[in-house]
Structure formats: structure tokens, C-alpha cells
Amino acid sequence: MKSNRLLFLLPLLTLCAMAVFFGWALLSGRDPASIGSVMVGRPAPKLEGVELGGGKPKLVNFFASWCAPCLAEHPLFTRLKEREGTAIVGIAWKDKPEATRAWLAKLGDPFKQLLFDQEGKTALDWGLSGVPETYLIDGQGIVRLHFRGPITEQDLKERILPLLKSGS
């Protein structure tokens, strides 16, 4: 008879379990739309004419002149270059070179090296889903961070700068 009475508590317990799960899903700050990245922790794919992993960390930024979020994150790269002297490699994705150059001439060019990926073939090797996306490659040439979408002030302070300052 006792076990039967416990059975009546089952719906309540189920409800509690669901509430905990939904609460976690809402509050944990996890983004269900994020597709993640398998690049992090792996050696960075080759880039023609660019040395990755030469002892100093580098940023690789895929962008395009037609991309509005790229415009939004652009000042952060300028600041990184001017204040930290960070080496940033810019890769213009599906953009006409003259449009890219005009865009950079107008806004300032924070890139140490500029590459063009008009067909999106390089992007595929980097597991790119669109622009902008940014990768941090450490001194050993390993991808340490991969941002899908524009980087923010917070990303810069909390994730990029600590890794850049730790050297390697």
C-alpha cells in the first residue's frame, strides 16, 4: 500500500525534473543555435603565404565589404592592432577585391596580411559558415578560439586578450 502512495508523487516528481531541466536550458546561457566548432584544438589549416604558429599568436578574420556585422567589429580589430600590435590576417570572403580595398581604405586597414577567398574554398577548409568569423591561432599554430559572428568588446576582454598576452 505504501508503494502505491509513492506512485501518486510520481507526476509531481516528473514536473520537478522538467522544471529543473527547463530552468537550466533557460539560464545556463547556452545557445541552442550554435553549431559549435571542431577547429578548436586542432592545427590551423594552411594559408598561402601566411606563417601561422611562428611563435606568436595571430588572429584570422574572415570578412566582406558587404557584411554589416563586419563593419560593427572592425573598430575592435583596429584597436587590437594599434594597442596590442596584434598580427591579424584578413580574408575577404566572396567579395570583389576592389570593393574590399575601397572598404579598407575608408575604414582603415587593421590587417597585417590580406587574402582573398572569392570562391569560398579556403573558408570550407576552416569550417566557416559565413562572415564574420574569427580564429585565434596560438604560437604553435593550434586554433585556440573560433568565433562565429562578430566579436564583441566582452569577447576581446575576456577571451582574446588573455590568450594573446599569455604569449605562445
Next chain:
Amino acid sequence: MRLLLALALALLALPALAPAAQAVEPSEMLPDPALEARARDIGRNLRCVVCQNQSIDDSAAEVAHDMRRAVRDRLSAGDGDTQVYAFMVARYGDYVLLKPPFKPGTLVLWLGAPVLLLVAGGALLVAARRRRAASTPQPLSDEEQRRLDALLKRDA
């Protein structure tokens, strides 16, 4: 009335008859029909990485276009189907597969629902058996039968 019914049925069947939305452009297709057919099979199983739940064959997104081209490049280079899938997984992870692989990380996904069904079904079965056992009347014992007989005889 019958005409209306036929019309309604035809409307219902329409989506099944119409060819699925295809984003594959003629300029992308391979000249070899056998290779193109393999590319289509693979394309239907690869998920476009910017559209949540569309295959790359169904999506008009830029990245989907590039992925379709990469699939065809790999096939033309002589890759087998598994190598093409591995190429995509190496870049985009398991997310890119519309059918997730069976491995420790996906056990809950694959086995969760069947296990839950078995557990719930088992519990229902056990409960039903118990109820039946409880409701089946026990036959009278010899002593009870004798008392019953005695009572009946007295009333008669």
C-alpha cells in the same frame, strides 16, 4: 460530393507528387550522371550549416553552394562516399550529418526513446497483471463451502 472528396484527396497528395525543392543549379552538376547521382545522395544527407535543418541540396545559402561544389570536387577526385562524409565532418563536425552517427556521445539520442518505451510498457504490463491477479476471485475454501451449503440448506 464525390468530386469534392476527390479534389481534397488530390490536394493532400500534391506535396508528395511535386518534386522536392532543389537548390542544385544546372551549372553545378557533374557531366557524369552516375557521379551526379552519388553527389545528390550525399547532398541530401549533409546539413547546411546556416539553415538549422535543411540539406545542402535544398538550401540556396552561399555555404551550401560551396559545400555542394566540394562534394562534387571530392567525388571527381575519386573519393568514396565515406571519404566525402569524413571530409565534411572534419570541417563542420557531426552537426553536418543529418543522420547523427551511432557512438557513445549519441547513445541517449538513439536509444533514449526506445528504452523509455520499453520501461513504460513494462511498467504498464506489470501493473495490469497485478490488477488482474487482485481482481480474480479466489475459489471458496472447503470450510467456506460447507458454511455456504449449510446456510443455503437452512433458508430452503
